[in-house]
Amino acid sequence: MKRNWKIALVAGAALSGACSGEPASSTADGQAAQPAADTPAMEADASVQMGGTDPITALCLDMMSSYDRETCDCGTEAFRASTDNADTYADMASYYLNETDPALSLVERWDEVVDVVLADEQGSKLQMSNALGKAHRAALKGCEG
Numbered sequence: 001m002k003r004n005w006k007i008a009l010v011a012g013a014a015l016s017g018a019c020s021g022e023p024a025s026s027t028a029d030g031q032a033a034q035p036a037a038d039t040p041a042m043e044a045d046a047s048v049q050m051g052g053t054d055p056i057t058a059l060c061l062d063m064m065s066s067y068d069r070e071t072c073d074c075g076t077e078a079f080r081a082s083t084d085n086a087d088t089y090a091d092m093a094s095y096y097l098n099e100t101d102p103a104l105s106l107v108e109r110w111d112e113v114v115d116v117v118l119a120d121e122q123g124s125k126l127q128m129s130n131a132l133g134k135a136h137r138a139a140l141k142g143c144e145g
Helices: 005-016 040-051 055-063 069-082 086-098 105-117 124-141
Strands: none
Touching: 040 086, 055 069, 055 086, 055 124, 069 086, 069 124, 086 105, 105 124
């Protein structure tokens, strides 16, 4: 299910100069063209390239308002160094921020993330999600001043 966020994604790419290394384009009526990204992984890449912010850092800033940018950046770096599944968590973060409906509760949004991004994972998707979230929070705690 694709939402209107793609228009905002392309508009943001135009502001930053490029999306996936190519210039952003618009239609004849001035509307932003739809991006080519069709998978969560591709969308995560676009988010990172577009704003220069790691999706894990963006998720921290969005969901954990008690942390400032410096702490979120530190936590992301520590988290990425501590797990082999950081890219999966980044895909989850990107999907949460870009694909889910903000009108839904956090639980409903995260359930959608788990169902979509972890669809091909073996074992308990909820356990994997919880383990990644716990590791991220532990990394953040290690960065608190």
